[in-house]
Amino acid sequence: MALGDKDVRVRLQQSALNLFAERGYERTTAAEIAARAGVTERTFFRHFPDKREVLFDGAAVLLSALTGFIETAPDGLAPLDVLFFAFNAVVPLLEANRHISHPRQEIIAATPALAERELTKHAAMAHALAKLLQLRGVSHLPAELAGHTGMAAFAQATTAWLDDPAIALSERLDLAYVGLKALWSAPTRAADAQTSPEAG
Template sequence: MPRSGAEARRRLQQAALELYRERGFDKTTTAEIAARAGVNERTFFRHFPDKREVLFDGEADLRAELTQAVADAPAGLQPLEVLLRSFRRAGRLLEANRPLSEPRLEIIAATPALRERELAKHASLIDAVAEALQHRGVPNRLAVLAARTGWAAFHQATGAWIEDPSQSLDTHLRLAFDDLHALSATARSATEG
């Protein structure tokens, strides 16, 4: 039996991931997850409101880390520079949870309802990042565009990191943002010519 709340939470997450991979998300119940984790179903619901949220645990930590990193960035940086610094800092949370990240992404990719939930979560995170940029004085239109574009680069980098763990998430992030800058320069050249 888990002794601490954090230990119970980790065991519930691990049990859920195992069961979702074995049986599929839709065929797994919260009672089965709790039993595999060695706790009762009431304990499951003390940690997670439903079986979907097991896969999205950490969103609040990611949001807090991203928005704080945007606020902490040195003055004078352009929005995409602020975002690269912020995503690099927040990426440490993902790296620390890599054993859960890979199976989590597989399960979400295989389950349409979870993909929809993930998109809603991403939209909420993008809004939070845009708002944090606005607090730095970035105009609304540019803050929203930067947040959406930066999130797309972050999402691409995390996917590349899952596929190629020989390089750090930080390396994949720098490459994605370098590509973003190259695309922007190409677009400027095309409109000027």
């Protein structure tokens, strides 16, 4: 009607982000989000199947970008190297969206219901990455392992970078990559040995 031609969906997302930042997720009702966007509560639920989803639209864009890079990754790379090739390739996209991702991440971290939904999104993305690896000849179970392992590293790198931008995202990814490989070789000491590590 007269609230400007900007898409209702986008208005709902912005209203939600603002209200969640102001009062917190639980103290914000779907009706309030809808009202600020100039529509009714029912319209909110037609755009988003539940209240949480309003914060998770960006995942599709990211996945689409990752898909393109995985499909064009060089031949002969190992499964996890394919994934990290794509992760590094989407760094500019993530950097460009940091001003939205950062406050969003804080809201999610403060809200168990949203943290739970984010895990679901990560699992879905891990599964999508696995299917792309299968297109490159990786068999089912190893592909799923690669998807989940890669996503764990990707999520750790991006989360750490959102928390503390002093270390660049590409460097965070490198750290995660090196850290993953070391999980097979770096020895750990038994818990008992910890009591006198320098003494023995």
